[in-house]
Amino acid sequence: MNQDPVSATPRQRLLVVDESRMARALLGKVLREHYDVREEADGEAAWQVLVLDQSIGAVVCSLILPVLSGDGLLVRLRSSRLQRLARMPMLMVTGDDESAIVNARNHGASDFIARAAQGAELLTRVGTLLALAQSQ
Numbered sequence: 001m002n003q004d005p006v007s008a009t010p011r012q013r014l015l016v017v018d019e020s021r022m023a024r025a026l027l028g029k030v031l032r033e034h035y036d037v038r039e040e041a042d043g044e045a046a047w048q049v050l051v052l053d054q055s056i057g058a059v060v061c062s063l064i065l066p067v068l069s070g071d072g073l074l075v076r077l078r079s080s081r082l083q084r085l086a087r088m089p090m091l092m093v094t095g096d097d098e099s100a101i102v103n104a105r106n107h108g109a110s111d112f113i114a115r116a117a118q119g120a121e122l123l124t125r126v127g128t129l130l131a132l133a134q135s136q
Contacts, residue, residue, distance in 0.1 A: 011036045013055045017046040018062040030119040043068030058089040058129050063100050078108040089129035
């Protein structure tokens with residue numbers, strides 16, 4: 001894990017999951033200023049990473065993914081016997097499909113952010129989720 005040069009403390013690690021390389025690049029560009037970021041293009045690959053990589057503190061995930069949807073990944077996490085996965089903060093990146101948002105909320109999504117949201121909002125939401133997770 002890299003260290004934040006200002007505070008010399010280890011940086012939190014995030015997993016960004018989106019099928020679009022461009023979307024991952026845009027999210028990663030904003031997040032890499034403050035966090036270590038790993039990227040995956042589908043839900044199944046993300047699941048494998050989350051099971052194996054214990055350093056990941058939160059997931060920023062699109063609802064629409066190939067192989068295993070964002071909602072499917074969320075269901076797997078929330079039903080995991082591993083507490084670190086069952087409690088993993090999940091920030092879902094959404095479009096305007098209200099029924100998909102309701103499904104994700106019912107399956108335990110931590111928060112939502114619009115795909116078109118600006119960098120400051122993304123950083124604020126991720127920071128808040130990580131702080132809440134650490135306080136629990």
